[in-house]
Amino acid sequence: MKSFEMPVGPLHVSLEEPMYFRIDVEGEEVAGIEITAGHVHRGIEYLTAKRNIYQNLALIERVCSLCSNSHPQAYCMGLEKIAGIEVPERAQYLRVIADEIKRAASNMFNVAILAHIVGFESLFMHVMEAREIMQDTKETVFGNRMDLAANVIGGVKFDIAEDRIAYVIAQLNRLEPILVKEIIPLYETNSSILSRTRGIGLINRDQCIDYGLMGPVARGSGYAYDVRSAAPYAVYDRLDVDVITYPDGDVWSRAMVRLKEVVEAIRLMRLCLRELPEGPLTSGPLPFIPAGEAITKVEAPRGELIYYLKTDGTDIPARVKWRVPTYMNWDALEVMMVGGRISDIPLIVNSIDPCISCTER
């Protein structure tokens, strides 16, 4: 059998983000893979130490578009921890709503791209159209389709008044039947989807733990780790988050975890809207942030996002560092890809829901 080396990337491997792989190929089979990173390094961590804590809210939100709420949330939680700020209860609930609405839209986007790679364009369109319900909701509640700008230090800067609650619930009522009655059964039974995604990109539970994998990738291999239940933040401890796992660890399982998580996100949003207490949205006007350090973590759509913050008593942070789930998930591609076919590479890459702009910042 003839073996050769094949470059994949750096442009548009599965998503419109630069990833570069050098792949050793034997016939149709992938024998080895070398990952080259660093194509979209923008130096954002450095920039955070050049801007004040308020400006960083907007900067950090723009690290990545799909998990753009998780970053400021972890950042705000860190500053609140350092300053000992108590976030009002209403704001905590609203933060969960912002988090879950982003998760719903992000997961549906990834699953839609899966259909696109399979070549099932009409399903891709259908999922994207359903996702548009969430996009419209975000625009109506937060004022933007992607960058919610929901968090400020000590609370949130948006509110969901009574009439808005009715609107959001109506939108959720529109999305849920499409998801549960049309999209999920299609991904479960459609032969085009199943033949391209089942048994592909395999990774088992032990390998997930070895590689420190996070989020839907780990949960698709039966490793039930979710920050929302393992180390609850905001009001997740009261919501009893259902951690969805699938045992097989293939591309299909990861997609199913994501789809079921959208259903769970809808449930959590409903719960928060019902329980939403009255009260202030922020803890006060301007916080004083003393010198200190904090580590916080949140469950981004792709998995555990960890923030480290160090302040020196001024309003410019001394250091902001984050670790994103894609960093580990990306590395595990060498396990998932080896032994697979060339034609499955985009599907496997997409199955980790790579967020390169987060990873390379």
Add this chain to the structure above:
Amino acid sequence: MAFLKILFDNLRKGPATEAFPFGEAATPDAYRGKVTFDETNCVGCNMCEHVCAGGAIRFSEQEDGLHFLIWHNTCISCGLCAHYCPTKAIKLSNDWHLSHLQEEKYEQVDHAVVPYRHCTSCGERLQPGGPMLHQLAFKGTNPRSQRLMNMCPDCRRKASYSGEAL
């Protein structure tokens, strides 16, 4: 085969996209669009300039007053300025019609002057508080507070103590 029904349903529903530019595109009230500035309520605290992530807002002190400048092309519509503005003099409108010709790119600027006043007692230059600040601080105004509002801090203290503004 299950998808055929969905395809048929979608076909029956017609286009899912908005008719823009031939029809109106729906814009929600909360939409974060072009920044607007109300110079009568600005108190010159410069907080919006401080929090502006892109550095789109600039203040400069000049003879006639405080000059406010916003570069709309640098603005990222994060809404931090509006959130931290104590008197809500700066707001985000629903206007998203920001496209323009390349040669007009340096003209996408709004300029406003918050004029200085002069103390009615000694003539000293002062930054006016604006009606909204008085509303926030004193829950309204009365003739006395309006007289005091147009004095510099020193004269205000004296007038207030001696009772002459009563």
